[in-house]
Amino acid sequence: MTAILETRGLDKHFGGLHVTNGVDFSLSDGEIHCLIGPNGAGKSTFFRLLIGEYTPERGQVLYRGEDITALKPFERVRRGLSVKFQVPGIFPGLTVSHNLEIALQHHLEGSSLGAEIRRLLAFLNLADSAGERAGTLSHGQKQWLEIGMAISLKPRLLLLDEPTAGMSPAETFATGEMVQALNRDGVAILAIEHDMAFVRQIAQRVTVLHVGRIFAQGTTDEIVANEAVAAIYLGETEAPRRTEDA
Structure with missing residues (x-):
């Protein structure tokens, strides 16, 4: 399928920390995609690069084939990219x-x-x-x-930053139904999320970030069955300390 959102070699540093490290990412038009990863993985930084709050040192952000790397957040919104932040x-x-x-x-x-x-x-x-x-x-x-x-x-693309944080299971499920209804109406969705029940409910593909890089991609079942992914969540794979959460 045609990509509605892409990043190519996206890099972001904070001081000596390489928070986003050469990320090549693609979101298909009409897809629901979830971005997960342990704390410090770089998810929040990546999200802010996508919406224009941060400017990368290197790399590009493309929306519907257009290079929007230098565009301000409101200019991205005008092109059909909308955002819901974690704090309402x-x-x-x-x-x-x-x-x-x-x-x-x-x-x-x-x-x-x-x-x-x-x-x-x-x-x-x-x-x-x-x-x-x-x-x-x-x-x-x-x-x-x-x-x-x-x-x-x-919007053509909706970015969601932990949309179910603090919700009850019933509210989380209702939110998933909303997301799926929006997707049926043609909205592509990228959600940063920690709740794996919600990820299972909505995601068509899942990307795992770890220490600023894409660690794994696949269906929810493939990601859940991936022992290496389980290891980084359980702390068995050591990661450098970060000042940026994700």
Whole structure:
């Protein structure tokens, strides 16, 4: 399949630490791909390189065949790449509906705006909370609201940074169903995740990062059965200390 996102020889240093080391990565258009790895693997740095928060020392980031390495985050968003961070960036003092309205207001108006807000509320399981202040939502509901804000621009590619962190098993499963529904609508998804039940639920392919390099790739079953992957998670494979988590 055609790649919607690629990195070629991506390098990032912090002082003397080689945090991302020559990463060649490819995400197919229409794919759900999970990125996993032990703490210090370089996942967060790689994620920030993809969204434009960090600039690599070497290498390229390509989106739909275009070199976007030098583009700012908002320029990447305009091209169809959207992001949901681990900590929800919602407006806690505003209602759930108003949060979605802010995300949509430059793209829709009038009855079309109202109809899209209602559609998103239903999709996010938040219809009953539409008039509540966003700050009163449960942790999982806040995560869902930010997913709604991230998809309001109808992206081609959605990047998720630990979307199920702090969720209950039921909330995690519901989030997986949302991700799969988005994918059926044509959205490619890259998720950094630690919850292997969630990875099993959604991932079509999995990439394991370790000490800034791609350590393994394959289906979820292949990765779970990989003894070398199990070893780095259990601490049997020694890794240098890092200042960047991932």
